[in-house]
Amino acid sequence: xTEPTHETAQELAPPPERARTITDLARIAGVSPGxxxxxxxxxxxxxxxxxxxxxxxxxxxxxxxxxxASRLRRxxxxxxxxxxxxxxxxxxxxxxxxxxxxxxxxxxxxxxRGYDLMLRRVIPxxxxxxxxxxxxxxxxxxxxxxxxxxQFERIEAAAxxxxxxxxxxxxxxxxxxxxxGSALPTHLSPEHAADEIAAHLASDMAGxxxxxxxxxxxxxxxxxxxxxxGIDVPGGMKLVGFDDLPIASQxxxxxxxxxxxxxxxxxxxxxxxxxxxxxxxxxxxVLPPELxxxxxx
Amino acid sequence: xTEPTHETAQELAPPPERARTITDLARIAGVSPGxxxxxxxxxxxxxxxxxxxxxxxxxxxxxxxxxxASRLRRxxxxxxxxxxxxxxxxxxxxxxxxxxxxxxxxxxxxxxRGYDLMLRRVIPxxxxxxxxxxxxxxxxxxxxxxxxxxQFERIEAAAxxxxxxxxxxxxxxxxxxxxxGSALPTHLSPEHAADEIAAHLASDMAGxxxxxxxxxxxxxxxxxxxxxxGIDVPGGMKLVGFDDLPIASQxxxxxxxxxxxxxxxxxxxxxxxxxxxxxxxxxxxVLPPELxxxxxx
DNA sequence: CTGAAAGCGCTAACAA
DNA sequence: TTGTTAGCGCTTTCAG
Numbered sequence: 001x002t003e004p005t006h007e008t009a010q011e012l013a014p015p016p017e018r019a020r021t022i023t024d025l026a027r028i029a030g031v032s033p034g035x036x037x038x039x040x041x042x043x044x045x046x047x048x049x050x051x052x053x054x055x056x057x058x059x060x061x062x063x064x065x066x067x068x069a070s071r072l073r074r075x076x077x078x079x080x081x082x083x084x085x086x087x088x089x090x091x092x093x094x095x096x097x098x099x100x101x102x103x104x105x106x107x108x109x110x111x112x113r114g115y116d117l118m119l120r121r122v123i124p125x126x127x128x129x130x131x132x133x134x135x136x137x138x139x140x141x142x143x144x145x146x147x148x149x150x151q152f153e154r155i156e157a158a159a160x161x162x163x164x165x166x167x168x169x170x171x172x173x174x175x176x177x178x179x180x181g182s183a184l185p186t187h188l189s190p191e192h193a194a195d196e197i198a199a200h201l202a203s204d205m206a207g208x209x210x211x212x213x214x215x216x217x218x219x220x221x222x223x224x225x226x227x228x229x230g231i232d233v234p235g236g237m238k239l240v241g242f243d244d245l246p247i248a249s250q251x252x253x254x255x256x257x258x259x260x261x262x263x264x265x266x267x268x269x270x271x272x273x274x275x276x277x278x279x280x281x282x283x284x285x286v287l288p289p290e291l292x293x294x295x296x297x
Numbered sequence: 298x299t300e301p302t303h304e305t306a307q308e309l310a311p312p313p314e315r316a317r318t319i320t321d322l323a324r325i326a327g328v329s330p331g332x333x334x335x336x337x338x339x340x341x342x343x344x345x346x347x348x349x350x351x352x353x354x355x356x357x358x359x360x361x362x363x364x365x366a367s368r369l370r371r372x373x374x375x376x377x378x379x380x381x382x383x384x385x386x387x388x389x390x391x392x393x394x395x396x397x398x399x400x401x402x403x404x405x406x407x408x409x410r411g412y413d414l415m416l417r418r419v420i421p422x423x424x425x426x427x428x429x430x431x432x433x434x435x436x437x438x439x440x441x442x443x444x445x446x447x448q449f450e451r452i453e454a455a456a457x458x459x460x461x462x463x464x465x466x467x468x469x470x471x472x473x474x475x476x477x478g479s480a481l482p483t484h485l486s487p488e489h490a491a492d493e494i495a496a497h498l499a500s501d502m503a504g505x506x507x508x509x510x511x512x513x514x515x516x517x518x519x520x521x522x523x524x525x526x527g528i529d530v531p532g533g534m535k536l537v538g539f540d541d542l543p544i545a546s547q548x549x550x551x552x553x554x555x556x557x558x559x560x561x562x563x564x565x566x567x568x569x570x571x572x573x574x575x576x577x578x579x580x581x582x583v584l585p586p587e588l589x590x591x592x593x594x
Numbered sequence: 595c596t597g598a599a600a601g602c603g604c605t606a607a608c609a610a
Numbered sequence: 611t612t613g614t615t616a617g618c619g620c621t622t623t624c625a626g
Contacts, residue, residue, distance in 0.1 A: 021619055032597045037621055047595060062458075064433030068369045069619035073602050077365065079415070084404075097543070100397035107381075111418045116436075118376070119414040121404050136361030138603085139413075161359075220547040227549055247394075247517070252524055252549045318603055329613045334605060344611060366603035370618050435619085 019061035029057050040065065080110050080273065081118045081140035083131065085149040097217055098243055098262075099146055102168065105266030106144065113274065115141075124151050131158045135165065142277045144168070144269055148179075164277040166269050171284050178276065179284045180268045182260050210238035210297060216245045216257055223251065223296070238297040253295035261287060316358035326354050337362065369435075377412045377570065378437035379403065380428065382419050382446040394514055395540055395559075396443055399465065402563030403441065410571065412438075421448050428455045432462065439574045441465070441566055445476075461574040463566050468581050475573065476581045477565045479557050507535035507594060513542045513554055520548065520593070535594040550592035558584060 019025040022040075026033040031050070038046045039054040057063075071077045084099060107117050118140055122130040131154055135143055142164035148155060152175075155167060159177035167179045213219035219241030226233055233239050233253060241248055241257035248255040265287055272282045316322040319337075323330040328347065335343045336351040354360075368374045381396060404414055415437055419427040428451055432440055439461035445452060449472075452464060456474035464476045510516035516538030523530055530536050530550060538545055538554035545552040562584055569579045 022621095023619075033619090034598080034621075035596055038596090041621085045595060050595085062429070062433075064430060064435075066369075066435035066619050068365060068374065068435040069602090070621075071602095072363075072365045072369050072604090072618090073620045073622085075602070097394070097397075100401050103400075104397050107416055107418050117416040119404055119416055121408040132359070133361060136359075138361075138363035138365040217543075220544070223549070224547050224551075247544050249521075251547070252520070254521075319605095320603080330603090331605075331614075332612060335612090338605085342611065347611085363603050366618090367605075368618095369602090369620090370604045370606085372618070 016061050019058070019063040021066070022063075025054070025058060025061065025063050028061060029054050077139060077141050078115055079118050079140045080115045081120065081134055081137075081143040082106065082146060083120050083122055083134055083143060084146045085122050085124050085130070085151050097245055097247075098215060098260075101245060102146060102262050102266055105263045106269060109266050109270040113270065124149065124154070128154075131155065135162045142166075142273045144273060163279070163281065164273060166273045166276065166282075168265065168269060171286060175284075178272060178282055180265055180272065180287065181285075182258075182287050182289045208237070210240065212240045212242075214242055216241040216243040216248045216255060218242075219255055219257065219296075220247070220251055223255070234296050240297045244292050248292075249294065256294045256297040257292050259290045259292045261290070313358050316355070316360040318363070319360075322351070322355060322358065322360050325358060326351050374436060374438050375412055376415050376437045377407050378415045378417065378431055378434075378440040379443060380417050380419055380431055380440060381443045382421050382427070382448050394542055394544075395512060395557075398542060399443060399559050399563055402560045403566060406563050406567035410567065421446065421451070425451075428452065432459045439463075439570045441570060460576070460578065461570060463570045463573065463579075465562065465566060468583060472581075475569060475579055477562055477569065477584065478582075479555075479584050479586045505534070507537065509537045509539075511539055513538040513540045513545045513552060515539075516552055516554065516593075517544070517548055520552070531593050537594045541589050545589075546591065553591045553594040554589050556587045556589045558587070 017024075017028070019028060022036045023033050026036045029036065031054070035046065035050065036054055039051040040058065042051075067078075082103065103117075103119070110117055120134060122134075124130055127133070131143075131145070131151070134140070135158055143162075143166075145155060145165065145167040148167060148169035152172070155165075155177050156175060159165060165177065167177055169179045169181050170183070171179050171181065211219070211222055213222055219239055222239055223233055226237055226239070231237050234256075239256070241255045242260070243262070244257045244259035245262075248257045268285050268287070272285065275282050314321075314325070316325060319330050319333045323333045326333065328351070332343065332347065333351055336348040337355060339348075364375075379400065381400075400414075400416070407414055417431060419431075421427055424430070428440075428442070428448070431437070432455055440459075440463075442452060442462065442464040445464060445466035449469070452462075452474050453472060456462060462474065464474055466476050466478050467480070468476050468478065508516070508519055510519055516536055519536055520530055523534055523536070528534050531553075536553070538552045539557070540559070541554045541556035542559075545554045565582050565584070569582065572579050
């Protein structure tokens, strides 16, 4: 550390008056608020010298633009809303591995393009107006809905009036809202599925020689259960997952699965949303699923 | 579906004029904007009849309050900022399983208490001012930083001036910023660690009878590598992970690990942050780690 | 190139 | 109980 001690620093340079608003800074610089605004926004029509001086003062006085005010005035927010409806299964937690992985990639994509993400977990049963409220909140320029849950109709309704929205989910014939997704139904929570799996396995396995799980996490739960019972995978029972989460290649035996290219999905979501925000009415995209053959089938 | 066709619906009830602002709605209702504001906010001093009428009109005309304006005026945002600095390891993706799991629990906690989350992924090398910009943006009432990365000093500096901030990370003697965490260094990305693990294992395993991995994901990568080489776990090599992610109990053999109670961690983060937002200067919290003995050690 | 002034949509005194 | 008014902090015409 090369900085002087606090005591010394304080003696040498008493901390400068803090400029909280653009008006504060304007007063300090002896110019008008308008000029400060233009200087900080890097507008061409402001004198280079003036700009530099204002920038220096801004640093010195720790000035940060109030984004709330700026965005209200400019009528754009620089924020993408991400809604995760938790409908048909109350117990399905937002921390579902698939959703969170998708969200991570989305954050990477959108941050790269200069947007922040506003995350909202919604329980539709409690708040029937969740989507319209979000979409009309004035807080977001566009909305991504992760998972349709049981809210298909509500999403359709919102899509009728609100263009900049894209949904991760399934496509149904003639639907209005723009989706990105593969061709299969959605996710269940592995913790709570474990019991049901156990029950099924206990009852009757005659005539079954393979399980196709609806998600990797579910497949892994199956595998554990099978191995507990001494059933060899894939010898005694074949097993195929769905998603190809990073974890799938790490299990023992490594999980054969249908890949959802989550990164690609996130990229498509981001791309489509930005185009819709630009006024384009984009079509839905079905990502081709791909079989990743490993050791369980 | 019980709704009539679009044509019929339109003939019967032409869609009402849309009320975009509180002033629109006031005009429609024949009252002043102030009254509408009070009615919609559920203030007691507005006539019940008037309130009901305004609420009905708001529904009918699809009115939603512009949160940007409301929040600017009220000087509170209802948003918690969550920053994830990606510093010392550029390749460490936001989609890191631990971070995303923590984020999921945080979202559950904070949404429950009426806050939205604003997620921002930051690369400190590219933007040295990231934390002050976030904290001073006027967009958030409080900030949670997930992981200190190599930004300890910058976080310290911000903490000197900004109270409502809590950090997930390690505690160091005499530090100023409030952390929640366990007692061990942070996470590496398993994908890229695999090669190094392989190299280490290839070179020299004499005298080593156990591996303590810095995260479960890393431990799982080790396990895969060990099993590839025909080394029995735990017979030939003991293995202990760190985190107790949901996946840890699903591996084969099940991973012995040090539990980070992520849900509890998220709850503490949320709790401390809200108290700081209320003006309290809270102390750091070290969560006691707990050994979860399974089959690998 | 810069200043003055008019709002973005909302809320909260203060009056009535 | 309601209307009027003055801003929240910023951007952007429009003048100069």
